[in-house]
Amino acid sequence: MADSLPPPALEVTGLRKTFGDFTAVDDVALTIAPGGSLAVVGESGSGKTTTARMIAGLEKPTAGTIRLNGRGRPGVNARTSERREFAREVQMVFQDPYASLDRHQKIGDCIAEVLTLHTDLRGPARAARTAELLEQVGLDERHAASLPRALSGGQRQRVAIARALAVQPRLLVLDEAVAALDVSVQAQILTLLQHIREQTSVAYLFITHDLGIVRHICDEIAVMRHGRVVESGAADTVLTDPQHPYTRKLLDSVPVPGWKPSRVLATADTVPSVPGTEASKGDAGNRP
Amino acid sequence: MNRPQPLLAIDELHVTLPFKGQPRTVIQRVDLTVPAGSAVGLVGESGSGKSMTARAVLRLLPGGARTGGKILFDGADVTTMSPAALRKLRIHDVAMIFQDPRAHINPVRTIGDFLTEALVTTRGVRPRAAEATVTALLREVGIADAARRLRQRPSELSGGLLQRVMIAAALAAEPRLLLADEPTTALDVTTQAEVMAIIDEARAERGLAMLFITHDLALAAAVCDRIAVMYAGSVVEELPADRLHDGARHPYTRALLASRPAPGSGGSLRAIPGRPLPAYETGPGCAFGTRCSQAQEVCGAERPLPRSGGGGTTACHFPVDPLVPQATTGAGDRSTTHG
Numbered sequence: 001m002a003d004s005l006p007p008p009a010l011e012v013t014g015l016r017k018t019f020g021d022f023t024a025v026d027d028v029a030l031t032i033a034p035g036g037s038l039a040v041v042g043e044s045g046s047g048k049t050t051t052a053r054m055i056a057g058l059e060k061p062t063a064g065t066i067r068l069n070g071r072g073r074p075g076v077n078a079r080t081s082e083r084r085e086f087a088r089e090v091q092m093v094f095q096d097p098y099a100s101l102d103r104h105q106k107i108g109d110c111i112a113e114v115l116t117l118h119t120d121l122r123g124p125a126r127a128a129r130t131a132e133l134l135e136q137v138g139l140d141e142r143h144a145a146s147l148p149r150a151l152s153g154g155q156r157q158r159v160a161i162a163r164a165l166a167v168q169p170r171l172l173v174l175d176e177a178v179a180a181l182d183v184s185v186q187a188q189i190l191t192l193l194q195h196i197r198e199q200t201s202v203a204y205l206f207i208t209h210d211l212g213i214v215r216h217i218c219d220e221i222a223v224m225r226h227g228r229v230v231e232s233g234a235a236d237t238v239l240t241d242p243q244h245p246y247t248r249k250l251l252d253s254v255p256v257p258g259w260k261p262s263r264v265l266a267t268a269d270t271v272p273s274v275p276g277t278e279a280s281k282g283d284a285g286n287r288p
Numbered sequence: 289m290n291r292p293q294p295l296l297a298i299d300e301l302h303v304t305l306p307f308k309g310q311p312r313t314v315i316q317r318v319d320l321t322v323p324a325g326s327a328v329g330l331v332g333e334s335g336s337g338k339s340m341t342a343r344a345v346l347r348l349l350p351g352g353a354r355t356g357g358k359i360l361f362d363g364a365d366v367t368t369m370s371p372a373a374l375r376k377l378r379i380h381d382v383a384m385i386f387q388d389p390r391a392h393i394n395p396v397r398t399i400g401d402f403l404t405e406a407l408v409t410t411r412g413v414r415p416r417a418a419e420a421t422v423t424a425l426l427r428e429v430g431i432a433d434a435a436r437r438l439r440q441r442p443s444e445l446s447g448g449l450l451q452r453v454m455i456a457a458a459l460a461a462e463p464r465l466l467l468a469d470e471p472t473t474a475l476d477v478t479t480q481a482e483v484m485a486i487i488d489e490a491r492a493e494r495g496l497a498m499l500f501i502t503h504d505l506a507l508a509a510a511v512c513d514r515i516a517v518m519y520a521g522s523v524v525e526e527l528p529a530d531r532l533h534d535g536a537r538h539p540y541t542r543a544l545l546a547s548r549p550a551p552g553s554g555g556s557l558r559a560i561p562g563r564p565l566p567a568y569e570t571g572p573g574c575a576f577g578t579r580c581s582q583a584q585e586v587c588g589a590e591r592p593l594p595r596s597g598g599g600g601t602t603a604c605h606f607p608v609d610p611l612v613p614q615a616t617t618g619a620g621d622r623s624t625t626h627g
Binding site for chain 1: 333334430447476477478479480481482483484485486488503504505506507509510511533543544547548549550551556557558559560561563564579
């Protein structure tokens with residue numbers, strides 16, 4: 001799809017992060033084409049959020065390189081304008097829309113503040129751009145005049161998305177962006193994100209634990225476990241024909257019609273098996 | 289196992305909570321039965337009243353709550369029960385598993401203290417015998433080094449392990465009914481599969497009935513015999529679990545299923561416009577009417593009552609005929625254009 005000439009929206013090589021003796025992220029390599037969409041899937045402790053935070057610049061990598069549109073992050077001696085310019089390239093949407101908005105700031109002001117910091121827009125032009133951004137996520141001037149507490153979780157997450165899009169980033173890092181929402185609202189936000197990517201050619205790095213939503217938002221998947229990427233590839237291939245045992249185990253744990261819960265982890269030696277409650281699928285072969 | 293009357297029968301349950309001096313409806317109408325030994329899934333989004341329903345069964349509602357209707361446990365009405373009978377119900381008959389074990393297990397006491405406390409204080413079991421009982425229970429829920437775990441404190445255990453401890457505590461009471469309120473929502477998906485398998489095995493062994501509360505329709509369908517779907521404080525549909533995916537008749541149930549297609553399936557994502565409403569925000573008509581793609585005039589004026597059909601009940605003026613496949617696609621297409 002994408003032309004091979006422009007540099008990838010994101011190129012990560014040899015990324016590593018240690019906290020004391022603990023290695024949270026170990027030798028991770030990821031690439032996202034301009035306007036592409038990559039899901040990083042993993043369970044808690046897999047290092048997916050730490051990876052996202054390093055890419056967004058919220059965490060300093062122990063080793064490895066992160067390049068956005070072919071450029072590395074400016075060093076500590078870089079000028080403010082340079083750092084700010086780099087910040088415009090990548091924006092982040094957090095999991096909890098109840099915690100990521102200032103509860104004393106009106107929605108419109110929250111968007112306008114970002115525009116003031118990063119653009120030359122002032123006065124009516126800035127107000128117009130704020131309205132345009134809110135409209136893009138399905139909100140109107142009524143919402144712009146209200147405080148976060150008047151908004152539902154889904155609406156707050158729309159605000160967070162509008163705020164991230166305000167600086168026209170090339171990469172949007174979405175860290176469990178729909179995990180805190182109700183099922184029916186999740187689908188709305190995912191549809192909105194699909195729509196925005198078609199319109200703006202922003203690239204997505206979508207961090208999630210939920211395999212069920214991956215295919216609706218991403219072209220590619222990287223499965224992480226214990227800080228490493230264990231399998232990656234096209235979303236359709238990985239979801240329908242997983243190669244790594246861990247990916248298979250993850251997929252087998254998702255309830256689908258006909259699914260029966262089973263003790264997939266290797267606890268069999270300590271657990272008496274009860275006849276009739278064994279899984280219908282052969283899980284023994286899936287143990288890593 | 290089959291008794292003439294169900295173990296738990298909830299009949300036209302209505303609950304209001306005081307809000308700024310006014311009663312505010314949190315449960316509009318819940319009719320539900322759990323036969324002995326069977327599992328019923330109570331599914332709904334946040335604010336639909338599913339946790340309130342479970343709490344009402346144990347009369348654990350917030351202060352000032354007013355309850356209408358009947359909740360019969362083994363024929364005795366919980367809503368009018370004497371304190372002594374209620375205590376017996378809570379100690380012996382019904383056990384509850386909560387979503388967040390860390391919020392419900394005393395953080396400064398050991399796992400062993402937590403597990404044996406109820407046995408020692410309410411049943412008069414000797415401490416040593418109680419410890420043997422809970423050690424066996426911990427093994428049963430898949431905790432290998434039970435003796436070591438009993439001396440640890442909650443902060444030393446992972447969420448998955450702590451949830452198993454909570455299940456062991458529920459089983460220690462030898463209840464007849466298990467109220468499981470989102471027991472796996474805070475857990476990883478592989479841990480969820482294990483914890484559900486553990487609950488399944490324990491139930492099969494003891495003939496234990498379960499009211500399983502969750503927002504995950506597919507999970508409920510996999511572990512329960514029947515499913516009740518709640519929306520805005522009412523049960524809108526009740527049906528056998530194995531008919532959920534093909535036989536659901538309420539537009540809300542069908543829309544919920546369409547907004548969560550299985551990971552490998554070719555199904556496309558269909559959003560429901562609007563947001564889920566709490567019971568006190570609904571009008572005189574159908575609570576789902578404002579978000580429903582098939583709503584007609586009567587839906588805004590008249591609240592539909594549950595009617596049986598197709599092996600279950602549906603509270604809808606225009607239930608979908610599951611035998612007509614076009615109905616689904618039509619409904620979905622229209623709901624996307626709305627959003």
